[in-house]
Ligand SMILES: *Cc1c(COP(=O)(O)O)cnc(C)c1O
């Protein structure tokens with residue numbers, strides 16, 4: 001696992017040359033930008049952005065890999081990809097109703113690394129790390145250290161699945177589950193596949209988008225050989241996130257028999273227009289991905305500036321329906337703590 005302390009922050013003026021974006025995914029992950037000033041400098045944002053970036057960074061650290069940075073327009077503070085990763089001073093402003101654990105997940109964790117709050121399916125926190133730190137993330141305050149099980153603990157967690165025949169689907173979540181090593185993932189998936197009542201393996205990940213080189217032969221090896229049905233729910237919020245390398249990665253996943261779906265979060269200044277949402281759906285389909293969910297923002301502390309009001313969200317989706325075929329329409333939903341499924345708006 002890559003911890004903050006194992007990767008020293010780059011000192012100003014001593015930046016390494018940018019990595020070639022085809023570097024191994026592990027190298028890209030380890031060398032991701034983790035210094036708010038470096039992020040601003042690399043994108044040609046002037047010093048006025050530094051204090052805000054540093055305040056936000058102190059609350060939730062910056063993390064942006066090169067391959068993602070390459071899709072951001074330099075010198076444009078309104079770039080929809082930059083807005084997702086650049087910390088702002090607004091994050092430090094407390095807002096009524098915005099809390100650390102908006103989904104009350106801490107109440108549904110019966111074993112290390114396990115969240116069981118939906119019928120028939122369980123979430124396994126397969127990796128505490130992410131490839132990118134998204135400013136709006138509802139898990140920005142998640143106690144990952146308490147949810148990074150050892151293999152012995154995983155066996156206990158797996159016993160919970162083995163003993164409950166109502167569970168048909170295991171959802172690898174995180175952090176980002178694909179930030180874990182293929183050795184670890186192959187080990188886990190092999191154990192899951194041995195549970196007779198388990199039918200499906202679902203992976204919720206942003207890694208194939210953030211670092212498309214993650215979809216390599218080692219990953220395709222364990223993914224192709226398991227008998228479980230495979231669904232991958234990607235997390236893409238804007239059409240500009242899908243470049244040719246992402247499309248190539250998605251082709252490999254499709255060829256490995258993985259059903260590809262996407263969930264987005266409706267974000268002020270990122271995708272809060274009919275044009276942006278329509279372009280996203282169209283581009284997703286070009287990559288072989290079907291739109292699944294469009295979430296309204298979870299009220300997590302530090303993310304209030306991304307909020308789009310419910311009425312505006314409904315209007316946007318109504319407008320979207322006028323320009324898209326039905327199969328490219330995401331479902332507009334909210335996650336309400338304690339509910340057994342997402343709630344349509
Ligand atoms: C909502 C959600 C799920 C499960 O929801 P489905 O309605 O079964 O798709 C799993 N993981 C995450 C991160 C979710 O947000």
Ligand code: SF4
Pocket residue numbers: 130131132133134137138139140174175176206235
């Ligand atoms: S869990 Fe997903 S949304 Fe949150 S920081 Fe990680 S990649 Fe981004």
